[in-house]
Amino acid sequence: MVQFTDVFKSYENGTKALRGISFTINDGEFVFLVGPSGSGKTTIIKLLTGEIAPTDGTVMVNDYNMGTMKFSKMPYMRRTLGVVFQDYRLIEDKTVYENVAFAMRVIGASGKEIRRRVPYVLELVGLDTRTRRKPHELSGGEQQRVAIARALVNNPRLIIADEPTGNLDPARSLEIMMLLQKINELGTTVLVVTHEKELVESFSKRVIAIDAGRIISDGMDGYYSYER
Amino acid sequence: MRGNRFGYYIREGVSSIFSHGFMSFASVCIIVACLLIMGTFTLIAINVDNIIDTMESQNELMAFVDDTLTEEQARGLEATIEAVPNVDRAVFITRERAWDDFVETYENPRFFEGLDASVTRDRYVVYLDDIALMEETYNLLQDVPGIDWVRAHLEISDGFMRIRNVVTLVSMALVAVLFVISLFIMSNTIKLTTFERRDEIAIMKMVGATSTFIRWPFVVQGLILGLIGSLVSFTMEWGLYQVLAKELISGAGFSFLTVIPFYKVSIPILLAFGAVGLGVGAIGSSLAIKNYLKV
Numbered sequence A: 001m002v003q004f005t006d007v008f009k010s011y012e013n014g015t016k017a018l019r020g021i022s023f024t025i026n027d028g029e030f031v032f033l034v035g036p037s038g039s040g041k042t043t044i045i046k047l048l049t050g051e052i053a054p055t056d057g058t059v060m061v062n063d064y065n066m067g068t069m070k071f072s073k074m075p076y077m078r079r080t081l082g083v084v085f086q087d088y089r090l091i092e093d094k095t096v097y098e099n100v101a102f103a104m105r106v107i108g109a110s111g112k113e114i115r116r117r118v119p120y121v122l123e124l125v126g127l128d129t130r131t132r133r134k135p136h137e138l139s140g141g142e143q144q145r146v147a148i149a150r151a152l153v154n155n156p157r158l159i160i161a162d163e164p165t166g167n168l169d170p171a172r173s174l175e176i177m178m179l180l181q182k183i184n185e186l187g188t189t190v191l192v193v194t195h196e197k198e199l200v201e202s203f204s205k206r207v208i209a210i211d212a213g214r215i216i217s218d219g220m221d222g223y224y225s226y227e228r
Numbered sequence B: 001m002r003g004n005r006f007g008y009y010i011r012e013g014v015s016s017i018f019s020h021g022f023m024s025f026a027s028v029c030i031i032v033a034c035l036l037i038m039g040t041f042t043l044i045a046i047n048v049d050n051i052i053d054t055m056e057s058q059n060e061l062m063a064f065v066d067d068t069l070t071e072e073q074a075r076g077l078e079a080t081i082e083a084v085p086n087v088d089r090a091v092f093i094t095r096e097r098a099w100d101d102f103v104e105t106y107e108n109p110r111f112f113e114g115l116d117a118s119v120t121r122d123r124y125v126v127y128l129d130d131i132a133l134m135e136e137t138y139n140l141l142q143d144v145p146g147i148d149w150v151r152a153h154l155e156i157s158d159g160f161m162r163i164r165n166v167v168t169l170v171s172m173a174l175v176a177v178l179f180v181i182s183l184f185i186m187s188n189t190i191k192l193t194t195f196e197r198r199d200e201i202a203i204m205k206m207v208g209a210t211s212t213f214i215r216w217p218f219v220v221q222g223l224i225l226g227l228i229g230s231l232v233s234f235t236m237e238w239g240l241y242q243v244l245a246k247e248l249i250s251g252a253g254f255s256f257l258t259v260i261p262f263y264k265v266s267i268p269i270l271l272a273f274g275a276v277g278l279g280v281g282a283i284g285s286s287l288a289i290k291n292y293l294k295v
Helices: A041-049 A071-078 A096-105 A111-124 A140-152 A170-185 A197-201 B003-019 B021-058 B071-075 B078-082 B095-104 B131-142 B154-196 B198-207 B211-252 B262-293
Strands: A002-010 A016-025 A030-034 A056-061 A081-085 A158-162 A189-194 A206-211 A214-219 B060-065 B087-093 B123-128 B147-151
Touching (some): A030 A041, A030 A170, A041 A158, A096 A111, A096 A140, A096 B198, A111 A140, A140 A158, A140 A170, A158 A170, A170 A197, B021 B154, B021 B211, B060 B131, B078 B087, B131 B147
Antiparallel strands (some): B060 B123, B087 B123
């Protein structure tokens, strides 16, 4: 579960990125976070992943208080998250299988666990026939599927997708969104940060819209309401 | 630490050495160069110390016995002289023996016609424990009843001390400076490796790898490079020492100097090289990765 309670965030240069934001995302929800550039979306993601701490207010992520948590606990909090980026961030000299297995290996998973889990996740994202390919041998959509598989492989409670379709054509974008929806139906909470109005409108999901560091709408009808 | 993690650290560390082959080679070369210079100066210092020790043991004071004492009375002074602080031993030499020794140093005995041992005195050759205290011992011997006067080459003992101090100081300074240089270069070399792998490190942080888990492969990499560097430099130092000892010292007219055989210092040198190599590797790599672990 994610809970923002009256969160403020100011940067050292004086920028006030968030001005009293409150919202809750319950376990199992699928939520879009939308807003124009500079609205505070990236700051929210950074707060969720522990890259920055709130200036004021409380940020709870999967039972971890991000403002008061010890730095040594951060890795364990991050294991409850899966993060997907617009630019995929895959390791170029590793194969599809190795990229996904890497995420398990670095948190100390055994070889047996890796051999059991990775093929399952690659099949889930439809890449079970591409396991030996390197990222540059894949299309953009396929690379994003690898990134999703990597985010998913450690069985996180929450997947955060930051503009996951930003580099993809509409058909591939829809496929990625369908995949995220499928993951959500399997029980994982999904938060998608996006600009793409059509994509958001094609899914009937909750949309949190922010602008200038404030929430301007939070609706369950999947409507891209902040443009109204 | 679980076995598979340890295996992972080793595999990653070794793999990183090969995947960044040129940088690894550069690191080893730098460690070898620094250790060779450090080692060479240390060995020079050890040998200078040894030579000075040898010379010290040969350096002596001459205590001349009062003319009015009989030989028996003169011999009786031995215990008193040996009781003086810093005196290792005192060897009595009769005036006859001293005269004979003196005459033997000249080829033409006609120089000494009409002279005999009565022109010399009974004396003690006094050997010291520590040449640095020669002046103090000299003053104490002057005050021993029955000793007329004492001859000492204070300027030689001062010279020895000065040489020893300079060599020790220069060696220590060089070792310290080169250690810091090695550390800096090793750290920067591994920093380049970590820079190339910054995306990988970012992914590791993102998926929840602990700082320890991220750091260890780099530390293993540093340790292996340090160890290789120290073993290579030890072997080279050995060869260099043999060549220098044989060719430069023995073969160039310095045969009066003694050189410590390498086998006598090989274990301490190997341990020191190993410790410096491993230390530079571990500290250098830890410093290099530090900034990437703050997020």
